Amino acid sequence: xxxxxxxxAVIGNGRTAALLDPAARLVWWCMPRFDGxxxxxxxxxxxxxxxxxxxxxxxxVDFRSEYLRNTAVVSTILTNRRxxxxxxxxxAPRYRHFGRVFRPPQLIRLIEPIAGLPRITIRSRPxxxxxxxxxxxxxxxxxxxxxxxESVIRLTTDAPLSLIEREAQFVITRPLHLVFGADE
Numbered sequence: 001x002x003x004x005x006x007x008x009a010v011i012g013n014g015r016t017a018a019l020l021d022p023a024a025r026l027v028w029w030c031m032p033r034f035d036g037x038x039x040x041x042x043x044x045x046x047x048x049x050x051x052x053x054x055x056x057x058x059x060x061v062d063f064r065s066e067y068l069r070n071t072a073v074v075s076t077i078l079t080n081r082r083x084x085x086x087x088x089x090x091x092a093p094r095y096r097h098f099g100r101v102f103r104p105p106q107l108i109r110l111i112e113p114i115a116g117l118p119r120i121t122i123r124s125r126p127x128x129x130x131x132x133x134x135x136x137x138x139x140x141x142x143x144x145x146x147x148x149x150e151s152v153i154r155l156t157t158d159a160p161l162s163l164i165e166r167e168a169q170f171v172i173t174r175p176l177h178l179v180f181g182a183d184e
Contacts, residue, residue: 009065009074013092015103019043023063024076024088025054032105032182037151039126039180051127053180055088055111058119058169077114084116086172106181111159113172120172122164124180126153139165145183154183 008019008027018029018040027042038044041051057078065076073091089110094103111120126134128148136147143156144164157164159176 009067011072011074011090011092011107013072013094013103014101016092016105016107018090018092018107020065020074020076020090022065022076023054023060023078024065024074024090025052026090026107026109027052029107029180031151031153037128037130039128039151039153041127041131044131050125050133051131053109053124053126053178054122055086055109056121056123057084057086058121078118079115080118082116084118085114086118086120087112087114104181106179109178109180110175111172111178112175117171117173119169121167121169122159122176122178123167124155124164137165152183153180155180 026040029040030036031039045051059080062079076088079085126146128151134146134148138145146153156179
């Protein structure tokens with residue numbers, strides 16, 4: 001793991017916000033509001049590997065992240081030694097719904113292969129109760145439900161659930177979508 005210090009990007013929608021490091025690791029997110037319990041609290045976890053979500057590219061050697069122009073959307077490209085590459089796009093949704101702006105307490109992550117046959121590992125290690133790792137989780141047809149003492153979070157995805165649960169590597173051949181939000 002690379003220590004990026006406080007070189008962080010902010011994504012948000014006016015209701016919720018999250019911090020990402022330059023390699024697209026979600027290191028801070030309070031849910032459902034800015035002052036809520038941190039679901040991702042890696043910034044305060046010290047040596048413990050908890051409170052984050054990331055996408056590890058096998059044999060990664062380079063990363064580049066930038067905001068999409070005039071947005072709070074961050075695009076990150078990870079490249080490995082074989083020039084395999086993926087793009088990760090992170091944002092908090094904000095859109096018009098029934099004539100008003102809707103800002104759900106959600107984070108959306110899009111992962112797409114852009115060169116070669118990249119091998120990735122998707123890791124999600126949320127916390128609750130201000131830093132206690134969430135050990136209980138259950139799997140549905142297209143989601144993983146993480147149940148902590150104080151909060152419940154759902155990761156809805158079209159990625160292989162069993163590989164996310166086991167933090168196993170797999171080859172990404174098509175775009176994948178991850179939505180973090182309340183369990184409703």
